Amino acid sequence: MTTARPAAAGTAIEAARVVKEFGQGATTFRALDDVSIAVREGEFFTLLGPSGCGKTTLLRLFAGFEMPSSGAILLKGEDITELPPNKRPVNTVFQSYALFPHLSVAQNIAFGLVMQGRPAGEVAAQVEKMLALVKLESLAGRRPAQLSGGQQQRVALARALAPAPRVLLLDEPLSALDLKLRKEMQIELKRLQTETGITFIFVTHDQEEALTMSDRIGVMSAGKLQQVGTPRDIYTRPVNRFVASFIGETNFLPATAVPGGVRLATGDVVALPGAPASGAVTLTVRPEQVRLVAAGEAGSIAATVRALVYFGTDTHCHLALADGSELVARLQSPATGDAGLAQGQAVGVTFVPGAAQIVGD
Amino acid sequence: MSPAEQAQIRRAARNGWLLSAPALVILALAAVGPLIIVVVYSFLLPGKYGNVVWGFSLDAWRGILFTRDIFDGTLAWADANLTIFWRSVKLSILTTVFTFVVGFPTAWFIATRPPRGRALWLFLITIPFWTNLLIRTFAINEIIRNEGLLNTTLMRLGLISKPIEMIYTDGAVFVGMTYVYLPLMVLPLFAAIDRFDMRLLEAGYDLYASRWQVLRRVILPIVKPGIVAGSILVFVPALGAYVTPRILGGGKNMMIGNFIELQFGQGRNWPLGASLSVTLLVIVTAALLVYVRYANGDDRNGR
Numbered sequence: 001m002t003t004a005r006p007a008a009a010g011t012a013i014e015a016a017r018v019v020k021e022f023g024q025g026a027t028t029f030r031a032l033d034d035v036s037i038a039v040r041e042g043e044f045f046t047l048l049g050p051s052g053c054g055k056t057t058l059l060r061l062f063a064g065f066e067m068p069s070s071g072a073i074l075l076k077g078e079d080i081t082e083l084p085p086n087k088r089p090v091n092t093v094f095q096s097y098a099l100f101p102h103l104s105v106a107q108n109i110a111f112g113l114v115m116q117g118r119p120a121g122e123v124a125a126q127v128e129k130m131l132a133l134v135k136l137e138s139l140a141g142r143r144p145a146q147l148s149g150g151q152q153q154r155v156a157l158a159r160a161l162a163p164a165p166r167v168l169l170l171d172e173p174l175s176a177l178d179l180k181l182r183k184e185m186q187i188e189l190k191r192l193q194t195e196t197g198i199t200f201i202f203v204t205h206d207q208e209e210a211l212t213m214s215d216r217i218g219v220m221s222a223g224k225l226q227q228v229g230t231p232r233d234i235y236t237r238p239v240n241r242f243v244a245s246f247i248g249e250t251n252f253l254p255a256t257a258v259p260g261g262v263r264l265a266t267g268d269v270v271a272l273p274g275a276p277a278s279g280a281v282t283l284t285v286r287p288e289q290v291r292l293v294a295a296g297e298a299g300s301i302a303a304t305v306r307a308l309v310y311f312g313t314d315t316h317c318h319l320a321l322a323d324g325s326e327l328v329a330r331l332q333s334p335a336t337g338d339a340g341l342a343q344g345q346a347v348g349v350t351f352v353p354g355a356a357q358i359v360g361d
Numbered sequence: 362m363s364p365a366e367q368a369q370i371r372r373a374a375r376n377g378w379l380l381s382a383p384a385l386v387i388l389a390l391a392a393v394g395p396l397i398i399v400v401v402y403s404f405l406l407p408g409k410y411g412n413v414v415w416g417f418s419l420d421a422w423r424g425i426l427f428t429r430d431i432f433d434g435t436l437a438w439a440d441a442n443l444t445i446f447w448r449s450v451k452l453s454i455l456t457t458v459f460t461f462v463v464g465f466p467t468a469w470f471i472a473t474r475p476p477r478g479r480a481l482w483l484f485l486i487t488i489p490f491w492t493n494l495l496i497r498t499f500a501i502n503e504i505i506r507n508e509g510l511l512n513t514t515l516m517r518l519g520l521i522s523k524p525i526e527m528i529y530t531d532g533a534v535f536v537g538m539t540y541v542y543l544p545l546m547v548l549p550l551f552a553a554i555d556r557f558d559m560r561l562l563e564a565g566y567d568l569y570a571s572r573w574q575v576l577r578r579v580i581l582p583i584v585k586p587g588i589v590a591g592s593i594l595v596f597v598p599a600l601g602a603y604v605t606p607r608i609l610g611g612g613k614n615m616m617i618g619n620f621i622e623l624q625f626g627q628g629r630n631w632p633l634g635a636s637l638s639v640t641l642l643v644i645v646t647a648a649l650l651v652y653v654r655y656a657n658g659d660d661r662n663g664r
Contacts, residue, residue, distance in 0.1 A: 065563055085566040098564035102582045111578075112568035163569065 011077065012199040013062055013090070013167045014038045018071035020057055031057040032068070033223040039167070039201055040216075044193050046202045048210040049220035050246070055203045058220070059169050062201065063092045075166060086115070091160035092169040095176070097152050099144035105155050106131065106140040112163040130158040133192065150181045154188075161196060168193075170202045174209065186213055207247050211235065219243050235286075240360045244284045251290070251327050252359075253283040262358065265323040268301045270356055281358045287316065289355035290329035292341070293348040300348025303327065305341055317341060319349060403635035411629045421632030425640055442620070449616040450644070452531060452606075453599040456538040460546040460595050461588065463539070468550035468587075472557070483551065486544050494541065498608045501537050502528060505609075529611030537605040542598065546591040553587025589656050597645055617641050 020032040032054045039045045047055040060066045061073055064085035072081045080088055091112065100108050109130050113123040131137045134154040144152055153173060160168055170189075174182045190213050193200045204210055210217050211231040219226045219234060219242075227239045238244035241252065255262035257278050261271040270283065293300050303319040306326070317329040327349065331341075341347070403421050405413040423429075426443070427436040471482040489497060504510045505527040512524040527533055557580065565575035581588070603618035610616070615623070617637065624634030 063563075063567060065566075085563070086569045086571055090567075092563075092567045094560060094564060096558075096560055098558070098560045100561060100564070100579060100583075101558075111565075111570075115569040115571075115574060115578075159568070 010041050011038045012041045012043070012075070013201070014074040014077075015058065015061065015068075016072045016074060018058070018061060018068045018073070020054070020061065020066065021069045030223055032061070034071075035220075035223070035225050036071075037218055037225055037228065039199060042197050042199055044190065044200045044202065044213060044215045046204060046210040046214040046217045047220060048204060048207060048217050048246075049226075050205055053220040054223040055205075055220050056171055059092075059171055059201065059203050062167065063090055063169050064088050089163075089166040090169060091163060091165040091167075092171065093156050093160045093173045095171045095173065097144075097156040097173075097176075099152055099155055099159070101144055104141050104143060105136060105147070108144065108155055109158045109162050111159060116163060126162055130162045133161070133195070134158045134188075149177055150185065153177065153185060157189075157192065161192065161198065164196075165198065167199045167201060170200060172203055172205070174204070175206075182209075189213065211247070219246065221246070237357070238284070238359055241282060241284075244359050248286065249328065249330075250284050250286050253285070253321075253325055253327070255281050255283045255358075257281050257358075264301070264321070265325060266301060266321050270351065272356065272358065276358070282361065283356055284359045285351050285356040287328045287330035288314075288332070289352040290319075290327060291350045291352065292317065292329055292331065293350055295346040295348050297348045297350075300350050303347055303349045305343055305345045305347060307343060308341060319347070321349075399635045399638050403632055403639055405632050407630045407632050409629070411625070411631060413631050418632070421630070421636040424630070424633045425636055445615050445617060445620050448531060448614065449600055449618075452535055452538065452616065453596050453602075455535055456542060456599045457546075457592050457596045459535075459539050460543050461550075461591065464543055464546035464550055464591065467543075468547050468554050471547075471551050472554040473559075483548075486547055489541075489544060494604055495608075497541065498537055498605055501533075501540060502608055505533055505536070528609065529614060531610070531614055533609040534602075534606045534614055534616070537609040538599050538602055541605060542595040545594040545598075549590035549594060550584065550587045553584040553590075557583055585656060589653065592652065593649060596648065600645055600648075601641060 015035055015037045018032055018035045019030070022029045022031055035054070035058060037058075047058060049055045057066065061068055064073075064080070064083060064087075068081060072079050074080065075088070075090070100111065103111065106127050109127045110123050113126055118126075127140075128137075131140055134157055136151065136154055136158065139147065139151065144155065147155065153176075156173065173189075174185050177185060186209060189200070189202075202210075202213065211234075214231055216228060216230055217234050218228045221242050227234060227243045229237070234243060234247050238247065238250075244250045244252075253264055255264050255270070257263075257276045257280075258269060260273070261269050262281055262283055263269050264283070272283075295302065301321060303321050306318040306320050309316040309318070313332070315331045317331055319327045319329060321327060329349070402413050404417055404419070406416045406418045406420070408414045423436070424439070424442075426439055428439040428442075429436055467486075471479055471486070474482060502509070506512070507524040507526065507528065509528070511527070512521070515521045516524065527536075561579055561583070562575055565579045566572075570578060600616075601618050602616055603622060606614060606616040606619055610619075621634050621637045621641070624630045624637065628634070
């Protein structure tokens with residue numbers, strides 16, 4: 001079980017051109033709109049998006065609780081679209097945990113193994129191993145109702161991991177936990193995934209959770225997959241306005257493409273290699289990649305400080321450009337320093353080289 | 362604690378007893394009192410025209426299982442009585458099992474409807490209670506008797522040439538009791554299924570359980586309190602049923618209830634009627650104890 005993650009791995013589970021519609025006739029709601037995604041073997045893959053974007057529906061299609069309206073689900077290249085959930089080597093950690101209230105912790109963990117018809121000795125050994133993995137050895141005889149939220153969460157994990165599934169699906173499993181516990185469980189989940197080498201597909205609407213835990217992230221919106229990539233890719237190279245704004249904070253500035261760069265509404269030109277030759281575009285730049293310099297400095301954009309918001313580790317400086325468009329700069333205190341700034345002050349703005357980029361809508 | 366406070370607590374306790382006194386008096390007069398009379402009567406002698414004659418005797422208790430030969434006075438097994446006991450227990454168990462088999466899907470259906478539809482369905486379940494039991498039983502009689510609705514229809518259709526004898530059989534009593542007691546099974550089952558977290562079904566399927574295994578390993582153990590309650594509500598009145606076996610079973614397919622009535626009526630053997638009543642009470646209590654203990658024990662040890 002604790003095999004090392006293969007460096008260049010094959011595809012574990014795949015959705016091929018999946019469409020899922022609910023309801024009939026005029027009230028049809030398209031929850032998934034032609035989604036294709038391939039999750040690699042041994043990967044921690046996160047489906048990220050706002051509620052109602054179709055991420056949970058996609059997860060339920062992988063689990064087999066729903067059938068796609070069209071398209072296919074493939075497990076290691078094999079079509080499992082028609083296979084019921086109890087025949088799929090895929091397990092789910094439910095948002096509500098859905099622990100069996102009439103069974104003890106150990107019996108909950110054993111459930112999948114018993115249903116698979118494993119011999120009693122093997123079941124007992126695997127339950128021991130799982131209890132140790134989630135550090136619940138002392139609570140084996142308890143009922144779920146006697147456990148705290150975090151403990152129930154760990155039982156749900158152990159129960160789903162016990163049959164050693166090919167793929168583990170996690171449906172916002174941390175959303176019911178308080179912040180401190182959530183942070184602990186994030187680390188715990190990552191550890192479990194590394195130790196077991198099982199492919200995890202994790203659904204969340206929390207972008208920070210997605211960035212810190214995932215090998216790759218699939219960003220979803222309105223039933224469509226917007227972008228798939230590593231956290232770094234997604235954060236630094238968002239493909240469109242939705243991804244850029246959903247992952248982290250960012251600034252958008254309307255601009256016009258000119259040879260070798262873009263011209264802002266203020267008339268300033270930002271050099272941007274690889275920009276289109278002409279047309280209206282949207283420029284995006286992360287607040288931490290905005291630098292403040294002295295007003296009038298060569299190559300800087302003139303701006304006025306509108307407001308300063310102190311956050312402890314950093315200060316958010318809200319700026320207004322000459323044309324009235326707004327921009328936020330995140331100044332790390334004390335490194336960058338905000339001591340000299342005051343409301344109404346005129347400053348110059350520059351972007352970290354290569355940070356500003358054009359995004360589609 | 363100050364003496365005043367202690368007095369206050371004593372007064373509260375006394376008031377509590379006083380307030381529940383009406384209920385206690387009714388319980389004593391209406392339940393415990395008659396029960397004592399019945400137990401006492403079972404040790405007396407039968408009067409010639411009913412009633413009892415004072416004088417200690419165990420005849421009534423002997424009479425439950427044995428009959429005394431009129432000529433030589435030897436005791437022999439009372440086969441008729443045993444048949445009646447056996448029929449009562451058998452029909453009650455059958456009724457309980459069958460109402461569960463029919464009632465469970467019904468309750469499941471109702472509990473999985475949208476809330477508005479659910480109210481309507483529950484309302485429909487309770488409608489039979491609006492009509493007198495006697496009339497409902499006669500209605501069944503009207504359907505299944507030899508010249509009844511069912512036989513007439515079948516004969517008109519040419520499916521049978523002479524009436525099927527359904528009335529005045531154990532089967533007729535069984536059908537009647539199932540019909541009468543079905544709502545008593547459905548309602549507690551509904552209450553239990555309504556509380557059942559349907560998400561556990563998905564958890565079960567997800568963990569390799571088939572539909573049958575989900576039913577057996579997840580649903581049934583969790584809704585067990587409802588099954589226990591429903592079974593008790595059906596089994597206990599079924600065992601003492603009087604009207605249904607009387608009307609649908611005729612004179613020859615008696616159950617304990619009818620047998621007891623017979624002793625107080627034509628039989629003019631009140632002590633035997635009393636001992637039979639106490640026996641029925643003991644059977645019910647014992648059955649319940651065994652059943653409830655079995656149900657709970659299963660809960661403790663089962664997976």
